[in-house]
Amino acid sequence: MSDPKNPELNPQTLQGDPSPEELEAAQFANEADAQGELATLQAELAALQAKNAELADQYLRAQADVQNARRRADDDISKARKFAVESFAESLLPVTDSLEAGLAIQDVTPEQIREGAEATLRQLKSALERHKVIEIAPPPGTKFDPHQHQAISVVPTPGQEPNTIVGVLQKGYTIADRVLRPALVTVSSAG
Structure with missing residues (x-):
């Protein structure tokens, strides 16, 4: 039985057969070492279990944060869509008011109708431009x-x-740099 940590069990240091007291002392020292190692391993295990519990808690919190962020983003998108339409509709209300006011007048000359229609068209174009709806009306050439x-x-x-382009049959429109409707045009031929 050779143990480099315990010189009592090392045959090079022992003279003859070990006595029972020496064997008992060696066994006691080995058991103490084993208990010390066991205590160290148990302490490491407890520390790792605590770290594992902490990481599991952090993971659960991160998952909850992600779900909350996703829910908030969905709510924000829903509100943005709702209020974007609301804002657009609100900008068209003056156009509706102008049309109704024009129709309410009984004795109207053709010049007054034309002036009212032009003013209403300007209101409508202004409302569209405020919401990034821009017309596409390319000039000839x-x-x-x-x-x-x-x-x-x-x-x-x-x-x-x-x-x-030779001529525009119907204007097109873009909304926020995307084509909403292309302009219908006549094009010159190659020959």
Whole structure:
């Protein structure tokens, strides 16, 4: 029985056979070492269990935070959609009021009707522009852009470059830099 930690059990240090007292002392020392190691391991286990419980708690809290953030984001998106439509509708109310006021007048000349319609159209365009709805009305000679224009017909036009706009049949509109409706246009042909 050789134990480098315990010189009493090392055969090189013992002279002859160990006495029963020496064996008992060696066994007691080994048991004390084992108990000390066991206590150290138990302390490490307790520390690891505490750390595990702490990490599990942090994980659960992080999960709850993520769920709460997701719920808040969904609520914010829902409110933004609701109030965006509300704001747009509110900006159109003066246009409705103008149209109703114009229709309520009994004796109206054609010039007054035209002036009222033009004023109402300005109100409507202003309300649309406030909500980033911008018209697409390319002037003749503008290069055809398939992302913003839709060609309805191709016509031969001497003296004009091919694939340029000859005329606009219906204005298009963008909303926040996205095409809401392309402009319907006539385009010059190549020959």
